[in-house]
Amino acid sequence: MLKKLENSKEACDIHHRAIRDTMDILSGKWKLQIVGSLSLGKKHFGGLMAHIDGIGAKMLSKELQDLELNGLVKRTVYNTKPITVEYELTSYGNSLQPLVDEIVAWGMQHRRKLRDKD
Amino acid sequence: MLKKLENSKEACDIHHRAIRDTMDILSGKWKLQIVGSLSLGKKHFGGLMAHIDGIGAKMLSKELQDLELNGLVKRTVYNTKPITVEYELTSYGNSLQPLVDEIVAWGMQHRRKLRDKD
DNA sequence: CTGTATCCTGTAAGATACTG
DNA sequence: CAGTATCTTACAGGATACAG
Numbered sequence: 001m002l003k004k005l006e007n008s009k010e011a012c013d014i015h016h017r018a019i020r021d022t023m024d025i026l027s028g029k030w031k032l033q034i035v036g037s038l039s040l041g042k043k044h045f046g047g048l049m050a051h052i053d054g055i056g057a058k059m060l061s062k063e064l065q066d067l068e069l070n071g072l073v074k075r076t077v078y079n080t081k082p083i084t085v086e087y088e089l090t091s092y093g094n095s096l097q098p099l100v101d102e103i104v105a106w107g108m109q110h111r112r113k114l115r116d117k118d
Numbered sequence: 119m120l121k122k123l124e125n126s127k128e129a130c131d132i133h134h135r136a137i138r139d140t141m142d143i144l145s146g147k148w149k150l151q152i153v154g155s156l157s158l159g160k161k162h163f164g165g166l167m168a169h170i171d172g173i174g175a176k177m178l179s180k181e182l183q184d185l186e187l188n189g190l191v192k193r194t195v196y197n198t199k200p201i202t203v204e205y206e207l208t209s210y211g212n213s214l215q216p217l218v219d220e221i222v223a224w225g226m227q228h229r230r231k232l233r234d235k236d
Numbered sequence: 237c238t239g240t241a242t243c244c245t246g247t248a249a250g251a252t253a254c255t256g
Numbered sequence: 257c258a259g260t261a262t263c264t265t266a267c268a269g270g271a272t273a274c275a276g
Binding site: 044046049057058061081083 | 257259260261
Binding site: 015018020021022036040053095102103107110 | 130131132133134135136137138139140141143150151154155158169170171213214216217218220221222223224225226227228229
């Protein structure tokens with residue numbers, strides 16, 4: 001029995017599930033921006049706060065915990081005085097780079113398109 | 119004056135803004151799934167309802183309007199009896215294909231990774 | 237078949253104050 | 257510096273009923 005119908009219900013469900021899986025992990029207003037920020041290099045909590053315009057301590061803390069839980073971000077505490085904490089992408093977090101790149105690229109061309117139209 | 123510092127505040131802001139621009143347009147639980155669905159071919163309203171598991175008429179209608187407003191989806195009404203409506207991606211909507219592909223690919227490998235771990 | 241109108245709820249997310 | 261605790265609010269999104 002040949003595997004016809006790539007456009008079958010089953011194949012589509014797999015696609016939809018994949019979209020949901022990814023977006024669940026990256027859901028919310030800030031996660032992608034955090035990943036984008038960290039893709040440029042490790043940063044302290046305060047550095048992220050300064051780098052990501054508009055985010056508050058509560059949201060940043062919460063989103064970082066989510067990302068850490070999903071293995072995308074690694075958190076390292078240093079016994080400086082006062083303590084500092086460094087956040088960086090794991091190698092798994094870096095696997096999001098192509099995705100982030102596409103999102104950035106599309107957003108940039110979209111803005112260009114809107115500007116040229118006006 | 120050379121353009122040093124690609125990692126400058128300005129360059130980063132452009133990235134962050136691009137991410138926000140894209141995600142604003144694709145925000146919500148359903149838009150990406152709708153785009154993914156339509157990327158496989160034009161569909162009727164009912165077809166989309168059946169194809170996208172769990173979505174209700176209200177959300178589907180609202181999200182389609184949003185997508186249409188942003189020029190990603192084209193809506194065509196046919197004077198059949200009763201009327202039918204066809205939705206399809208515009209060429210601009212199709213420009214999201216690489217982005218959707220990345221999201222699908224990441225979601226699939228993520229699910230594979232979780233399965234192999236257990 | 238293709239929606240809209242209402243009503244209802246949970247939760248994302250902001251503001252503020254506080255702590256080790 | 258790096259967060260947590262608490263309070264509040266807006267809005268996304270679901271259920272149901274109805275309409276052209």
